[in-house]
Amino acid sequence: MTDQAADVKADACWAAQMLALDPALGACVRGGAGPGRAAWLAAVEAMAEGPVRKLPLGIAEDRLVGGLDLVATLAAGAPRRMAGLLEEAAGGIVVVAMAERVAAAVAGRVAQALDLQATDGGGFGLVLLDEGEGEEAVAAALLDRVGLYVNADAAGTVEVVDLEEARATLPLVSVEDAAIEALCGAAVALGVWSARGPLLALRAARAAAAVSGRAVASPDDIALAARLVLAPRATRLPADQDEEQEQEQEQAPEPEAAPQDDEDRQEAGELAERVLEAAKAAIPSGLLAALASGGAARARSAGKAGTAMAGARGRRLGSRPGVPRGGARLDLVETLRTAAPWQRVRGAEPGRVAIRKDDLRILRREQRSETTTVFMVDASGSAAVNRLAEAKGAVLLLLAECYVRRDQVAVVGFRGREAAVLLPPTRSLVRARRSLAGLPGGGGTPLAAGIELGAAMADAVRRRGGTPSLVLLTDGQANVARDGAGGRARAGTEALEAARRVAAARFAALVIDTSPRPNPAARALAGAMAARYVPLPFAEARVVSAAAGRAA
């Protein structure tokens, strides 16, 4: 590993050639739109055999998987079917731009199509362009099903090569057992649990070998596959056995004439180590740090799955002109009513109704938006003494109630110098429990930062169409200002300012005073926030939960 940048470039180049050769590998290209990404895609398109189609974000269901072509049907007076984009892309590649914003329904359909083609043959390759930042992540169902992970910013130039020969070689490439074992071993060591990881890696190794014109996958091909497929999926760092192993090797003297199988085993061991080493080297540095500190890169795999479907549910509000597709429902009665006056003019035969596209009416529905309760938990030293455990319990209890109401909860914690998102909006009890268990107490109270982060999250929820409500659990004793400096007076003023902004944004809010006896500071805070104030001198988790339920 002499020059990491050069390696990344070479890998992206490899990935493009492998994908063009075997589209079913699929790829996820991370990073914003730019010349690097465009060039990479253009190179793939130039080398690929089949069509390259773009899947737009707002694609309607019938365009995706095919269905009745309503316009043509009306014009022809006989049913006309249209093929979906996934069918049209057979043998080629489907590119999904802004993959992190894809609706759950679309992601589900695409994942299903990928699964079915695995047994049916043919089919398309999927390329996800992931521009997500922060909380935004591509649906896990899709990420799990693509093989190669490419960094767009470091893509560099991709050499366009003729893949004619490689296409002939690909079905003939064999992979030795030791190599399969090495890939599976690396997957386990890196915490890649989905069986698709090593399977796609194996497929990638074959493609790599074919691109280089080899009939047997070489250790280089295996290592490349591990870097491109396994490393980006890592959820943990491999246990550091290297040193131990090295020591063992030093101690064990090389037998002069090793038996054949022993030699084989040694070679296999070396290959396994090399594959793991390659994968480890390719783990992005930020991820490495996150993994090392114990917080696995969960945010990535979380996915945003529950996006509501517009127009498909909720209370009826009436109808409007439009074509029923993508989940919008035809309002038959209104459609007929619109068409009725024109029947004579249109010369409809007796007993038949002549309906034109303009007559179509679809139902309008009121969308019941989802409630997300954002908990802002004060984990500072003063609060931690006796209240932190109760606050944690309250969040878990409310979450248990949220199953029934299908609400979501999110948790923001603040202590020491800063606030942090402990749990992005979720319904998962498993994740909530884990994130809260990991919340330590102690340090100062950066109240303003905590409120601001909570409000920002509430704002994001609202922009997504949800209804946020805020629950602040604190003793109100702010002593760390926004810039991290100490000082009660300034911290208090800033906290009040932040609280007033919450009131201005009209978020439903609740302040739970966790101090031993009702604290005027907390009450003032609630006033500024236009929030309900609940002093809980001897709070019990269930009482807190009940109060939060009333506020929401």
Add this chain to the structure above:
Amino acid sequence: MGEAYPFTAIVGQDEMKRALLVAAVDPTVGGVLVFGDRGTGKSTAVRALAALLPALPVVAGCPYRCAPGRVAGLCAACETGEPAMVPVPVVDLPLGATEDRVVGALDLERALTKGERAFEPGLLARANRGFLYIDEVNLLEDHLVDLLIDVAASGENVVEREGLSVRHPARFVLVGSGNPEEGELRPQLLDRFGLAVDVTTPQDVPSRVEIVRRRDAFDRDPAAFRATWAAAEAALGGQIEAARGRLAQLVVPDAVLEDAARLCLALGTDGLRAELTLLRAARAATALDAGFKKEGVGEGGAGEGGMVDRAAMLAVAPLALRHRLRRDPLDESGSGSRVARAIREVFPTAAPAGRAEAA
């Protein structure tokens, strides 16, 4: 649909396979819920199971897959009564499917081109006599889950909308899967599933190598791979069929009924559904295992019908009960181990819950 991966070639995941087999033998057990990580072979197993089952005799062209001689009389095809054989259907219910597509709706095509009011059958009709598989059931919209469970329980789909009034048979085994990390199923829906299993990926390298090796061999040459497993597949298929035949003759002795009630009481599961499912599952499991014991040997001389014993009932108890326990948000221990603990407490002398826990 192309060729499915052989069920018998699935590495490990014994508990999931067991639950699916039990549901295949007795669909009235009421569906299987599979919770676990991605890429653990959940959907592979469902498809594989359907491919294993004997083909269905149907009326050719009937969208509801009516059996010849027992037609619902809803479509023109049934009037002709032309018999045909079709593979057991597995219908995928995609996330974000609209209610129209699931229950069926006004046939827009015919309404527009012919001015007729006709019913266009939905996914529920297509799943009749087969499997309805829902990946990420925990993310499905609530009203759809409610509807599915209701139809699965009643075995018929009633449509009253857009001037249509249709009721058609919809008997299917509901198989739901999901990852609890991404949101959980409402508790009141959980216990509507008959059986529940938690699957995890095998974490040892040899099993994972075996998974990859077999899957890879299948991907490269499905026909040859299926040929190697054909004998095992045929044997298991025969076993399921034999078990179905045996089911009606199996007797559940009062002592076992009592044991089941005591276990459910100890676990605090509400309602009779738990006990009923537990007994049905025990019966189906016994019917399956009887195939291994060979014709009447060791069957206690109960003539044609065998007996369901306590060990069989306890062995399926984790499958039938683990998702019915009162949830305690602060309890970290898995629900499967809570069932096992209760079994140890209630039946200190019984052998530890065997096969079903082994996974």
